[in-house]
Amino acid sequence: xxxxxGWLYGAKxxxxxxxxxxxxxxxxxxxxxxxxxxxxxxxxEPIPDxxxxxxxxxxxxxxxxxxxxxxxxxxxxxxKTAVEDGAALLAVCGGYQLLGHEYRPHDAxxxxxxxxxxxxxxxxxxxxxxxxxxxxxxxxxxxxxxNHSGLTHLGSGARPLGRVxxxxxxxxRDGTEGAVYRHAVGCYLHGxxxxxxxxxxxxxxxAGLRRRHGDVDLPPLNDEVEHAAHxxxxxxxxxxx
Amino acid sequence: MRPSSTGAGVLPRVRLGAALAAAKLASAGxxxxxxxxxxxxxxxxxxxxxxxxxxxxAGRLEQGSVVVAGTNGKTTVSRMLADILEADNCRVVHNRSxxxxxxGVAAAFAAQAxxxxxxxxxxxxxxxxxxxxxxxxxLVAPRMxxxxxxxxxxxxxxxxxxxxxxxxxxxxxxxxxxTAVVVNADDPALAEMTEGLPVRRITFGxxxxxxxxxxxxxxxxxxTCRRCGADxxxxxxxxxxxxxxxxxxxxxxxxxxxxxxxxxxxxxxxSLEVTxxxxxxxxxxxxxxxxxxxxxxxxxxxxxxxxxxxxxxxxGTTARALGAFRAAFGRIERVAFRGRTLTxxxxxxxxGFNEVLRMLTSAxxxxxxxxxxxxNDLAADGRDVSWxxxxxxxxxxxxxxxxxxxxxxxxDMANRLKYAGLSADRLRPLDADLRVALEAFVDGVPExxxxxxxxxxxxxLELRRILASLGAVETFxxx
Numbered sequence: 001x002x003x004x005x006g007w008l009y010g011a012k013x014x015x016x017x018x019x020x021x022x023x024x025x026x027x028x029x030x031x032x033x034x035x036x037x038x039x040x041x042x043x044x045e046p047i048p049d050x051x052x053x054x055x056x057x058x059x060x061x062x063x064x065x066x067x068x069x070x071x072x073x074x075x076x077x078x079x080k081t082a083v084e085d086g087a088a089l090l091a092v093c094g095g096y097q098l099l100g101h102e103y104r105p106h107d108a109x110x111x112x113x114x115x116x117x118x119x120x121x122x123x124x125x126x127x128x129x130x131x132x133x134x135x136x137x138x139x140x141x142x143x144x145x146x147n148h149s150g151l152t153h154l155g156s157g158a159r160p161l162g163r164v165x166x167x168x169x170x171x172x173r174d175g176t177e178g179a180v181y182r183h184a185v186g187c188y189l190h191g192x193x194x195x196x197x198x199x200x201x202x203x204x205x206x207a208g209l210r211r212r213h214g215d216v217d218l219p220p221l222n223d224e225v226e227h228a229a230h231x232x233x234x235x236x237x238x239x240x241x
Numbered sequence: 242m243r244p245s246s247t248g249a250g251v252l253p254r255v256r257l258g259a260a261l262a263a264a265k266l267a268s269a270g271x272x273x274x275x276x277x278x279x280x281x282x283x284x285x286x287x288x289x290x291x292x293x294x295x296x297x298x299a300g301r302l303e304q305g306s307v308v309v310a311g312t313n314g315k316t317t318v319s320r321m322l323a324d325i326l327e328a329d330n331c332r333v334v335h336n337r338s339x340x341x342x343x344x345g346v347a348a349a350f351a352a353q354a355x356x357x358x359x360x361x362x363x364x365x366x367x368x369x370x371x372x373x374x375x376x377x378x379x380l381v382a383p384r385m386x387x388x389x390x391x392x393x394x395x396x397x398x399x400x401x402x403x404x405x406x407x408x409x410x411x412x413x414x415x416x417x418x419x420t421a422v423v424v425n426a427d428d429p430a431l432a433e434m435t436e437g438l439p440v441r442r443i444t445f446g447x448x449x450x451x452x453x454x455x456x457x458x459x460x461x462x463x464x465t466c467r468r469c470g471a472d473x474x475x476x477x478x479x480x481x482x483x484x485x486x487x488x489x490x491x492x493x494x495x496x497x498x499x500x501x502x503x504x505x506x507x508x509x510x511x512s513l514e515v516t517x518x519x520x521x522x523x524x525x526x527x528x529x530x531x532x533x534x535x536x537x538x539x540x541x542x543x544x545x546x547x548x549x550x551x552x553x554x555x556x557g558t559t560a561r562a563l564g565a566f567r568a569a570f571g572r573i574e575r576v577a578f579r580g581r582t583l584t585x586x587x588x589x590x591x592x593g594f595n596e597v598l599r600m601l602t603s604a605x606x607x608x609x610x611x612x613x614x615x616x617n618d619l620a621a622d623g624r625d626v627s628w629x630x631x632x633x634x635x636x637x638x639x640x641x642x643x644x645x646x647x648x649x650x651x652x653d654m655a656n657r658l659k660y661a662g663l664s665a666d667r668l669r670p671l672d673a674d675l676r677v678a679l680e681a682f683v684d685g686v687p688e689x690x691x692x693x694x695x696x697x698x699x700x701x702l703e704l705r706r707i708l709a710s711l712g713a714v715e716t717f718x719x720x
Contacts, residue, residue: 011472012465017630023660060403066470130624145625190627195656228670229656236618236649 001213003029003036003205006051008079008095009059009067010040016147018057018092020192024201025053031221034209043070047078051087052208054079058093058190061105068098068111076114083116088208089184092193096178096186097121097150117179117186118157121150124171131237132167132189134177139200141165143233144189152188154179161187166237183207196229295343298350298360299381302334306365306381307548310374310409311389311425313593314541315341317533318389319368321545321566326364328562329554334362341370346377364552371405375412385421386413387548388435390428390540392481392592410434423547425540426496427483433467433493445500445547447479452505452536454478468493480537481592500550502543509603510534510573510584517546527556531563534573537596578713580688585704588614588695589622591631598636601693607640612693613682615648615675615700622697626650634661643685645669647678648700675700676707 005025026036039048043066059067071079079099083089097103100119103111127149134142142162151171154160160170161178169177170188178187183204187193194201202218209216299306309319316339323335336349346367354360369377371391378386391406413422418439426432426444435442464473464482471490478484487494499520506514512532519525531542542563549559573586588594602608618624637644638661646654646669655670669685671678679694686692696704 016625017627020627020630020657020660023630027660027662062403062470063465145627147625190625192627192630195630195660196653225652225656225659225668225670228652232650232652232673240618240624 001034003034003209004050004052005036005038006048006054007038007040008054008056009042011042012063012067013057013059013095015058015060016190017192018190021090021194022055024192024194025205028201028221029205032218047075047082051082052211053204054087054089056091056095058095064094065111071098071114072112080114080116083182083184086183086211088204090204091186092190093148093188096188097152099186103150116184117181118155119152119179121152124149124151128168128172130167130241131233133165133234133237134162135165136162139203142189142197142200143230143237144191144193146188147190148188161185166241196226196233198223198226295347295350295380297358298354299365301360302362302365304364305384306367307385307387308367308369308378308381308383309387309389310369310371312371312392312590314389314537315368317538317541318387318544319366321541321563322548323366324566325545325549325554325559325562326366329558331364332362333364333366334360335366336368339368341368342373343376375408378412378416385423385548385551387423387544388425388431389544390425390483391430392590406430406434413438416440421551423551425544426498427479429473429482429486430467432496443499443547443551444496445543446495446498447502447539447543449503449505450477452479466491466493480540480596500543500547502539505539507534507536507603510600513539515539515542517543525556527560529560529563531566535596535600576708576713578708579683581683581686582691583694584691585694587698587701589698591628594632597695598633602636608637608642609640610691610693611642611686612695613645613647613678614654615696615704616650616654617648617697617700618650619699621699626653629654629657634658638662643667643669645671645682647671647673647675649673675703679704679707
């Protein structure tokens with residue numbers, strides 16, 4: 001069995017160590033004897049066939065403008081089609097915003113997204129910075145580091161990833177964090193997220209692999225080191241916010 | 242009674258004196274209590290009393306001030322420059338302890354002034370924090386600004402690099418045209434930021450093909466053209482995104498170098514040699530040997546030489562001062578402890594960490610010396626430890642030496658090393674408590690052996706306190 005990870009705009013959208021998510025997906029596949037291939041999908045490059053799991057990280061403003069334009073048309077449609085067909089996806093921060101309908105900056109025209117998630121984001125007056133803990137029905141306790149001034153509002157077609165226990169979440173008001181649609185997850189959690197939330201990493205891997213390989217059940221790994229990192233991050237979140 | 246006609250002149254002087262007295266008292270009190278170097282709090286007090294303190298004191302320096310900025314190496318460069326100027330018989334007012342926000346600079350100036358408000362010095366050398374740079378430039382009105390580099394550093398504190406770039410550019414546009422701006426032209430963002438400024442720009446960089454990197458490291462920023470957004474290409478890449486860059490699309494390129502470092506020899510964790518030349522003056526090549534390691538320090542040396550030359554210091558004096566230079570607190574230092582030799586190197590961001598890893602593995606064969614990495618996430622370290630995922634720890638997967646982790650986020654560090662492919666038998670997650678971890682780690686190093694300690698900033702301070710309490714090192718403000 002093999003695994004193809006499609007890293008959307010890896011060269012542009014790579015701030016805050018989000019590439020750790022790609023490392024986590026690749027290593028957790030490799031440790032189970034599944035050979036991973038990481039394909040970077042840059043500006044102007046089409047979505048290749050056969051991507052099992054997409055990753056889409058955050059970027060700086062300048063990069064985000066170019067990426068928003070690049071996603072319009074066939075490319076965005078190809079991502080949506082893949083997700084409809086069962087591909088897994090994780091998007092963080094800027095990538096999360098661009099998968100909604102649009103992002104509205106303070107003093108510039110709106111950046112169109114692709115509407116994979118039913119949500120809209122806008123520039124907010126303050127920056128939410130700090131460790132964050134989220135309770136998810138499906139994945140249990142998640143921990144990461146939020147760092148954004150954008151406010152995201154979910155529409156009726158989007159389900160939140162979870163409820164914020166520590167931190168500010170999507171918009172600092174409604175207690176939600178992130179969004180889920182089929183096997184696509186978007187959120188504001190850096191950290192990197194997947195290495196210290198292995199349950200979510202394995203959920204994405206399983207979903208992505210099932211699309212091509214049928215009923216896949218991943219054997220458990222020894223996650224002592226991951227759990228220790230998770231616990232210490234939760235403890236710091238509680239202590240520092 | 243007649244109103245005093247001298248009142249207007251005397252009052253500000255009195256106010257300045259009161260501010261200075263308060264600052265000095267606070268500084269003395271803090272040092273006595275042993276709460277660190279007594280560096281920032283007195284400035285905070287003085288700031289409350291006289292907000293113009295820094296402007297007034299800087300304005301009284303006969304030879305003006307030099308402001309040094311950059312995410313990496315600014316402490317080293319400003320110390321080098323201060324040493325060079327002192328060797329040239331200048332009295333230098335300098336925030337030497339590295340306290341580099343407005344209040345820290347004000348504290349340093351207050352500590353080095355008489356109560357009458359006269360600075361005990363001829364020239365100021367001011368290391369500044371990235372966020373404080375525009376404000377310090379405004380307050381001090383420096384004669385020279387040195388821009389060393391702009392790497393991804395504690396983004397959670399500053400927002401994005403582009404934001405810093407925009408603020409710096411705005412600050413630079415307001416300085417008078419006689420200001421000298423010494424800039425690392427190997428950094429595309431800084432080269433573009435200083436392009437077309439009506440100031441005296443002096444560029445420096447490296448021209449040394451032997452130490453090129455093969456690929457752009459993951460931590461690299463600004464690898465896109467600031468003018469047209471295309472990906473830059475490098476004819477030579479030295480450290481992170483620093484090198485001989487050009488844009489294949491719009492033709493932007495590294496500007497010609499006024500001051501250039503070449504013929505670099507790196508002696509592992511010990512020292513480096515570099516020849517610093519001057520454009521159009523082949524006779525002014527000066528070979529230097531400096532007791533700081535790593536290619537990133539070659540940049541710091543060239544930066545200091547570029548500034549010293551522009552300030553008129555003779556090359557011989559510069560060479561002598563740099564020959565005697567010792568690394569600043571916490572950058573690289575060696576201590577003897579329980580029969581072992583410990584080398585301490587501060588790690589604070591991906592670029593710096595990558596360079597430290599490059600240095601530790603430069604002998605070949607991966608990591609061969611036991612190493613303890615101590616990661617804290619206090620405000621001075623950056624609350625966000627995501628940056629660990631931008632460091633190329635994959636370099637350490639080769640080699641035989643064990644890697645131990647500690648600190649408030651030591652567990653995150655261990656997890657990072659696991660995903661870097663380090664085998665389980667080499668990975669030793671130790672207690673989060675630094676003292677407990679240090680004792681266990683040192684016990685595991687054979688007597689007579691060597692080991693590396695790689696702490697973040699606050700972990701460094703604490704490790705030094707622990708080592709000092711066990712008789713190993715001096716405290717930093719005595720340096």
